Amino acid sequence: MTSPVTAEDLISRDELKAAALDFIAEMRAKVQRDQGSLPSVFDSWFIRAVTRLLEFDPARFWEDSVHDYAARFPAQGPSLQWDLLRLRQFLDRWRQGRFVEFSQRERSGIHYHPRFGTEFGADVLLTCQGAPALMRWRGAPLMKNAFDFAIYPALLAELRPRTVFEVGSGSGASAAWFADSLAFCGVDARVHSVDLVKAAVEHPGVRFYRGDCYDPERLFDRELLQTEPHPWLVVEDAHHNVAAVLQHLHRFLAPGDYLMVEDSDVKREALRQFLGAHPGHYLVDTRFTDFFGRNATCAADSIFVRTKSDNN
Numbered sequence: 001m002t003s004p005v006t007a008e009d010l011i012s013r014d015e016l017k018a019a020a021l022d023f024i025a026e027m028r029a030k031v032q033r034d035q036g037s038l039p040s041v042f043d044s045w046f047i048r049a050v051t052r053l054l055e056f057d058p059a060r061f062w063e064d065s066v067h068d069y070a071a072r073f074p075a076q077g078p079s080l081q082w083d084l085l086r087l088r089q090f091l092d093r094w095r096q097g098r099f100v101e102f103s104q105r106e107r108s109g110i111h112y113h114p115r116f117g118t119e120f121g122a123d124v125l126l127t128c129q130g131a132p133a134l135m136r137w138r139g140a141p142l143m144k145n146a147f148d149f150a151i152y153p154a155l156l157a158e159l160r161p162r163t164v165f166e167v168g169s170g171s172g173a174s175a176a177w178f179a180d181s182l183a184f185c186g187v188d189a190r191v192h193s194v195d196l197v198k199a200a201v202e203h204p205g206v207r208f209y210r211g212d213c214y215d216p217e218r219l220f221d222r223e224l225l226q227t228e229p230h231p232w233l234v235v236e237d238a239h240h241n242v243a244a245v246l247q248h249l250h251r252f253l254a255p256g257d258y259l260m261v262e263d264s265d266v267k268r269e270a271l272r273q274f275l276g277a278h279p280g281h282y283l284v285d286t287r288f289t290d291f292f293g294r295n296a297t298c299a300a301d302s303i304f305v306r307t308k309s310d311n312n
């Protein structure tokens, strides 16, 4: 069960304007610093929406003004209501900061898609893995969606993991893709990938193993887990015995390591169980979960960074 949304999760009606203006100041600095003064589609939309909202009576809340406007002008009103809703949702997330507790994400997710926690409909997530065909890597089927196909390289480039552990190899394409992406970033890394059936793909940067999530202790060799260099990226993509698999790997993860749990819409109970046993040890990195909009990833609320070891 998710606990009810609290005041810290949402920006109040009187804080909304100030938050929008603060964000615009930050955005303008970013556009100059990082984008050669060229605004993105999102930047332009945000400024346009706020400029329009500032035309309303400054003594009233934007929600009230827009509500009245929509009643008076049914043709134009809904578009402004949509803008205001999106703007508020974005600012609520922005104010929470980059690293957020899973429980807070769950609480503040009540305004989003009930299963996927996204700000858009499930129709996008239904087809973004490729429909009817999957994407391929080195000729083998890759079970990643279009968002994660962009999120993983950004995460790998920032984290520069020395080791990747993948649970659930599938065809082996994803492990090969991780290894190729890391080589492209100039990172000397090794990828270890396990599945019930050892993948047929061969790649010099990847070692494939046979293992069963119902025997988590033997998924990967203990010595490997004790000696492979950090930082790690651990990817859970086998969908079986998830809490026990994570609990086992937790013993070897170090602060700064990342854990990405794919298809988490069907693993929320397992995540609550695992995270509940390690309060404060993992935070959701919303830079990646929300890069393309809230939870535009199959790892909804489940791209975690480990923040502390068991000793503190």
Ligand SMILES: C[S@@+](CC[C@H](N)C(=O)[O-])C[C@H]1O[C@@H](n2cnc3c(N)ncnc32)[C@H](O)[C@@H]1O
Pocket: 141, 142, 143, 144, 167, 168, 169, 170, 171, 172, 173, 174, 194, 195, 196, 197, 211, 212, 213, 214, 237, 238, 239, 240
């Ligand atoms: C979604 S696929 C992995 C896809 C791959 N990671 C990719 O992105 O292309 C899930 C994999 O989990 C494996 N699997 C299912 N049950 C398992 C278990 N008990 N232990 C280990 N692997 C399992 C399946 O054989 C399948 O290859």
